[in-house]
Amino acid sequence: MRILFLNGPNLNLLGQREPEVYGRTTLAEIEAKVKERAKQLKADIDFRQSNLEGELVAWIQQAKGKFDVIVLNAAAYTHTSIALRDAIAAVGVPTIEIHLSNVHAREEFRHKSIIAPVCCGQIIGFGLNSYVLAVEAAINVNVV
Numbered sequence: 001m002r003i004l005f006l007n008g009p010n011l012n013l014l015g016q017r018e019p020e021v022y023g024r025t026t027l028a029e030i031e032a033k034v035k036e037r038a039k040q041l042k043a044d045i046d047f048r049q050s051n052l053e054g055e056l057v058a059w060i061q062q063a064k065g066k067f068d069v070i071v072l073n074a075a076a077y078t079h080t081s082i083a084l085r086d087a088i089a090a091v092g093v094p095t096i097e098i099h100l101s102n103v104h105a106r107e108e109f110r111h112k113s114i115i116a117p118v119c120c121g122q123i124i125g126f127g128l129n130s131y132v133l134a135v136e137a138a139i140n141v142n143v144v
Contacts, residue, residue, distance in 0.1 A: 001041075002046070002066065003070075005034060005045060005048065005071045005072075005131070006072045006073070008049075008072075008076065008078075009050075010076070011049050012051070014026050014100075015027075030131050033132055035047070037132050045135075054083075056074070056077065057087045060091055069094050069096065070094070070096070071096045072097055072115070074097070078097065078099070085114050094138075095115075097116055098131060099123075099125065100127050102125030105125070120141055
């Protein structure tokens with residue numbers, strides 16, 4: 001099982017940016033926890049971050065045939081990017097949308113996800129554990 005974790009804009013600032021919302025855990029610490037859980041489940045992880053929408057789109061397009069599942073924290077692009085939505089739909093790789101915070105308990109503009117309709121599910125509001133839960137969800141994505 002190969003899982004591609006993609007992280008969008010400003011997630012490189014985790015641990016410093018709005019710790020009351022996102023916590024004090026860094027993206028590198030999250031990656032370590034994800035890889036630890038994945039090793040227990042015998043899954044291979046590729047973990048990436050970009051502030052550039054086009055780079056995220058390219059990585060999604062390149063995932064077909066290389067990864068079994070994509071786990072995507074599109075960050076602000078969740079609410080704005082038709083390009084990400086179209087890339088997910090085009091490649092057909094099962095994609096799980098994740099967020100550290102509960103976006104539905106935040107500002108109104110965060111309540112609408114443009115990518116949700118083309119994702120197989122969402123995990124939101126569990127902080128670092130959203131990522132760990134996503135490993136388990138990815139392993140079980142095709143289990144009925």
